[in-house]
Amino acid sequence: MSVRLKLTLSYAGFLMLAGVLLLAAVWLFLLRYVPDRALIVRADTPLNGVFPVRSNLLHVFAPRAAAVLAFLLVFGVVGGWFLAGRMLAPLTRITDATRRAGTGSLGHRIRLPGRKDEFRELADAFDTMLARLEAHVAEQRRFAASASHELRTPLAISQALLDVARADPHHDSGELVERLHAVNTRAIALTEALLLLSRAEQRSFTRERVDLSLLAEDATETLLPLAEQRGVTVETGGDIAPATGSHALLLQLTTNLVQNAIVHNLPDQGMVWVRTGAGPDRVRLTVENTGEQVTPELAATLTEPFRRGTDRIHTDHAGVGLGLAIVTTITRAHDGSLTLTPRPAGGLRVTVELPAADAPAEH
The missing domain is CATH 1.20.58 (Methane Monooxygenase Hydroxylase; Chain G, domain 1)
Known part of the structure; x- marks a missing residue:
């Protein structure tokens, strides 16, 4: 049976039960006190009126009670069917939207009107999921x-x-x-x-305890010849920053950030600062460099795959356009956050925050 039919039968059944209980209450508290035989009242008594007999009363009351119960049954079925349809109408719209999404149409939205109830919350959550899924599919296609x-x-x-x-x-x-x-x-x-x-x-990697300060030193030492070749000075420092994750992926993240900071720098006498820090539940890796002025609009797009800065294509170390995209993906895989901030004097400040090794990961 459909849910609508089940609800209809439930409404009708409860209505019939209420009618039967009402009749039982009438019998229990009223009819049982009616005498089952005729009473003879003397003329000099103050009692006036008609005193019915229980059998006669039941003979008259029973058919009418049965008719009322039959009416309640019909009314419960019809009214229950109507009410169930009204209650399940939002669920029908959600089901139709789900079928459309299953066929690949992600642009449809439910936009359920009315008061904020459980169905409205479900529809809004479904619309949010469709919007994110549509954006993700569009990003994957690009x-x-x-x-x-x-x-x-x-x-x-x-x-x-x-x-x-x-x-x-x-x-x-x-x-x-x-x-x-x-x-x-x-x-x-x-x-x-x-x-x-x-x-x-x-996220197909094994998590282990990793110190971001040691990764920063390894990445800086590896890229030191490139920095000397381009006349860039790299300074490292900071606190011990223990995190939990993949050593290889976090090293790749640090290497990408330091390499980008070296390559996209001033033509001569450039600077790169690599700092690590630790808080109560978060650790931080900051890579900052000198360079040309970067607008906030451009900084917001640098993490997109194959998005290159103004001078990347014209350098010998142009890369493949996935450096910051890989950094973003690794950061998300480690339940962290990535922030790109243009420096007022030129260049960029990139900050990666990850859950500390002793803190629970935020999913």
Whole structure:
């Protein structure tokens, strides 16, 4: 049976039960005190009126009580069917929206009117879920399109180089090999970045105790040759910052932040500051650098996949456009938060906050 029919039968059953209880109360508190035989009253007594006999009263009352019960049954079924339909109407709209979402139509919203009750809360929660799901699907489509474009570029360049070499057999093969090597290296880096991004999104890693201050020192030491090559001074410091997560992913996060701070810096005499801190339940990693002025609007878009700053494409260390996207995904996978703040003097301040090792993770 449908829910509407069950509710209808329940309403009718409760109405019939109430009628039977009412009749039982009439019998219990009224009819039982009616005499079952005629009374003879003397003329000189002050009692006046008619004194019914119980059998006669029941003979008259029973058919009418049965008719009332029959009316209550019909009224309960019809009224219950109507009331159940009115009560379940919001659920029908939610079901229709669910069917539409199941077919891929995520733009539909329920927008249930009326007072805020349980159905309204359910519809609002469903609309919020649809909005987030639609945004996520749109983001994934943009990411797939951008990834396809980024992967197609090195392949197209390799094809063009090979076509040129085939058309000109006397072309310098050493130069061709060097250019193919550079293009292939970039394609491999992009593929590895995509795999790392997928791994972080799936949270398929083992959690262990990690000190962010040690990761900052390791990343700085690894990137020191790059900093010296570009004339950038890197300063590290701060407190011990124990967190819980993947050592490899958090090291990749720190390395990406420090590398971005070195590459996107002043042409000469640039500075990078790497600091760690610890609070009662959160630990913090801050990477700050000098550089060109960054608007808040541009800073808000730098974490998008394949989003590059104004000068990234023109550098030797342009990367694949997934540095901050990987940082964002790793941060979310560790139940943390990422904040990008433009510096008034130029450059950017990036702050990553994670749950402390001894604090419960916030999901």
